[in-house]
Amino acid sequence: MSAAETNEAATETKSKVSDFELAQGSAAGDREAFEQLYHRHFRRVYALCLRMTTNPSTAEDLTQEVFIHLFNKIGSFRGDSAFTTWLHRMTVNHVLMYFRKSSTRSELLTKEGETPVQIVRGTENQDKMPIVDRIALEKAISELPPGYRSVFILHDVEGYEHEEIGRMLGCSTGTSKSQLHKARLKLRDLIRRQAAQN
Numbered sequence: 016m017s018a019a020e021t022n023e024a025a026t027e028t029k030s031k032v033s034d035f036e037l038a039q040g041s042a043a044g045d046r047e048a049f050e051q052l053y054h055r056h057f058r059r060v061y062a063l064c065l066r067m068t069t070n071p072s073t074a075e076d077l078t079q080e081v082f083i084h085l086f087n088k089i090g091s092f093r094g095d096s097a098f099t100t101w102l103h104r105m106t107v108n109h110v111l112m113y114f115r116k117s118s119t120r121s122e123l124l125t126k127e128g129e130t131p132v133q134i135v136r137g138t139e140n141q142d143k144m145p146i147v148d149r150i151a152l153e154k155a156i157s158e159l160p161p162g163y164r165s166v167f168i169l170h171d172v173e174g175y176e177h178e179e180i181g182r183m184l185g186c187s188t189g190t191s192k193s194q195l196h197k198a199r200l201k202l203r204d205l206i207r208r209q210a211a212q213n
């Protein structure tokens with residue numbers, strides 16, 4: 016077997032190793048196992064950070080912080096849930112902690128043109144929302160207060176139920192529903208104002 020074939024076989028074997036096995040290896044000090052987890056899940060973590068913050072450079076910083084936190088906490092993963100679920104919760108909690116620590120609201124806003132175009136659930140059909148373009152929608156989402164924005168993203172973008180959101184954010188189901196309702200009203204108002212300015 017040639018060196019290239021050996022490398023290919025090793026790569027294939029690695030890809031078959033489960034996240035749980037890699038997590039166990041990482042906890043035991045196997046740096047290669049942790050690197051494998053990083054490469055498998057980096058994009059997913061970054062995409063979630065970006066959706067929650069709407070700021071690419073902040074999302075990059077938070078993604079790195081999440082993986083540093085993961086490196087320190089990997090031993091606490093017991094495999095009770097899927098690794099992706101566990102990592103998702105860790106990421107959401109880390110971003111929410113960032114929002115809480117953020118001293119000024121302006122840090123959470125982005126400069127126009129910095130955010131990529133994303134589709135929020137319910138806006139896929141552009142014919143049904145002729146006056147709202149997606150960049151305007153992203154801008155409006157970035158201007159929501161952090162609490163409203165967190166619930167809106169978790170429910171309308173990520174698809175979580177209010178009970179799950181309540182557990183993640185440490186609030187009641189009623190509070191989650193109320194925050195979502197207020198977020199949607201505020202979003203409509205922000206979008207109307209933007210449309211009026213154009």
